[in-house]
Amino acid sequence: MSGIPSFCELPLIGQFTQDNLFRYNQLREHSFTQTRPFMTDSTAKPPINWPGAIVLLSTPLIAMILLPWYALNHEFSSAAWWSFLLLAGANGMAITAGYHRLWAHRTYEAHWTIRIIYMIFGTMAIQNSILVWASGHRTHHRHIDDVDHDPYSAKRGFWFSHIGWMLRQYESGRDDFRNAPDLLNDKIVMFQHNHYLKLVLLTNIGIPALIGYAVGDVWGVLLLGGLLRLVWSHHTTFFINSLAHMWGTRPYTDENTARDNPVLALLTYGEGYHNYHHIFQYDYRNGIHWYQFDPTKWLIFALSWVGLTRNLKRCPQFAIEKAKLTMQFKYAEEKLSLQAAGHAQLEAWKAKLAQEYEHFNLVLNDWSKLRETWFAEKKLELLHKWEEASFRTRFQEIEYRLKMQRKRLRLLTAQVPSVA
Numbered sequence: 007m008s009g010i011p012s013f014c015e016l017p018l019i020g021q022f023t024q025d026n027l028f029r030y031n032q033l034r035e036h037s038f039t040q041t042r043p044f045m046t047d048s049t050a051k052p053p054i055n056w057p058g059a060i061v062l063l064s065t066p067l068i069a070m071i072l073l074p075w076y077a078l079n080h081e082f083s084s085a086a087w088w089s090f091l092l093l094a095g096a097n098g099m100a101i102t103a104g105y106h107r108l109w110a111h112r113t114y115e116a117h118w119t120i121r122i123i124y125m126i127f128g129t130m131a132i133q134n135s136i137l138v139w140a141s142g143h144r145t146h147h148r149h150i151d152d153v154d155h156d157p158y159s160a161k162r163g164f165w166f167s168h169i170g171w172m173l174r175q176y177e178s179g180r181d182d183f184r185n186a187p188d189l190l191n192d193k194i195v196m197f198q199h200n201h202y203l204k205l206v207l208l209t210n211i212g213i214p215a216l217i218g219y220a221v222g223d224v225w226g227v228l229l230l231g232g233l234l235r236l237v238w239s240h241h242t243t244f245f246i247n248s249l250a251h252m253w254g255t256r257p258y259t260d261e262n263t264a265r266d267n268p269v270l271a272l273l274t275y276g277e278g279y280h281n282y283h284h285i286f287q288y289d290y291r292n293g294i295h296w297y298q299f300d301p302t303k304w305l306i307f308a309l310s311w312v313g314l315t316r317n318l319k320r321c322p323q324f325a326i327e328k329a330k331l332t333m334q335f336k337y338a339e340e341k342l343s344l345q346a347a348g349h350a351q352l353e354a355w356k357a358k359l360a361q362e363y364e365h366f367n368l369v370l371n372d373w374s375k376l377r378e379t380w381f382a383e384k385k386l387e388l389l390h391k392w393e394e395a396s397f398r399t400r401f402q403e404i405e406y407r408l409k410m411q412r413k414r415l416r417l418l419t420a421q422v423p424s425v426a
């Protein structure tokens with residue numbers, strides 16, 4: 007399965023130039039020696055990350071006290087509730103479409119106006135600057151589940167991957183921008199990084215206060231659109247690092263803990279399809295089927311109609327089918343291995359599975375050959391428009407064969423009784 011991501015076009019994240027190398031070294035020095043005195047002794051608990059701990063622990067506590075008190079003594083206006091919904095949506099989508107799919111993974115390109123909007127509402131979500139967030143997330147993908155290098159490894163438990171990793175200055179969470187030369191060159195990203203605290207205060211107090219003033223309910227909007235919205239967007243996003251690595255199915259790969267979970271997708275603007283995302287991280291979609299709830303994908307796609315986003319990357323259907331089938335073979339084999347040795351049907355099922363596996367390898371072979379021919383002819387510029395179209399049809403035929411095989415395999419697996 008390790009070959010699958012190579013089917014997806016890798017994004018160009020840029021090179022270090024003299025200018026951004028200097029900036030990188032400055033930031034590195036600052037983050038390593040001044041603000042983050044990391045422990046080298048692995049037995050000692052790392053020092054507390056005070057800014058993170060204060061924001062993450064105080065806001066839910068204040069919300070739990072202040073909101074019921076206010077609700078009992080005053081009344082929240084419907085405008086205040088609307089401000090919660092709309093601002094939570096704007097923060098959530100700025101993180102998923104902006105911080106995650108645009109800046110961390112480069113799955114598409116966006117017009118500067120959209121990037122500024124993402125930057126403003128992403129800052130409001132208080133999840134650190136784009137540079138720190140996206141660089142840490144690239145490390146998460148690269149070292150997934152590694153307890154020493156994945157900043158929020160799910161193998162260290164729910165609490166750690168959800169919030170614990172931000173409360174102390176863990177060695178695994180150390181900033182290292184060597185994986186982000188493209189971001190160090192991005193003016194919007196660096197502006198936000200350099201003025202982060204001011205922007206956090208301005209967006210978190212200024213925007214709710216302004217809306218509150220406009221609708222005549224300043225305190226209501228500050229509490230619901232400000233405080234409750236912040237706590238809500240924090241924990242729904244954090245679920246992607248914790249629950250989305252623990253609860254759900256693994257249809258595409260079982261080589262890491264990432265799961266697909268439609269319930270989490272509802273809370274996370276589509277990021278719940280995390281098993282797909284970890285194998286095909288350069289795809290702008292997380293929920294690839296039309297019935298899967300992925301509003302982040304819909305937003306990026308809708309913006310492409312009006313020219314505000316472009317170069318939307320999708321992983322080839324063939325690679326997706328191949329990953330799914332590989333997992334189905336694994337599950338079928340597992341199920342068969344659990345059957346009692348003398349079962350009357352066992353040999354027949356095994357023979358059928360072996361036959362299907364042979365067929366699978368034949369299809370993969372056909373696909374490789376067709377791709378080689380296509381590459382060779384493309385290189386020689388022999389392809390005319392109608393030939394391109396004929397190649398496309400032949401590729402689609404192969405994808406269809408895999409799809410049909412997936413159905414047969416599902417039927418075959420369903421015949422085998424489950425053993426608890």
Ligand SMILES: [Zn+2]
Pocket residue numbers: 146246247251264280284
């Ligand atoms: Zn993940």
Ligand SMILES: [Zn+2]
Pocket residue numbers: 106110111143147283287
């Ligand atoms: Zn990701």
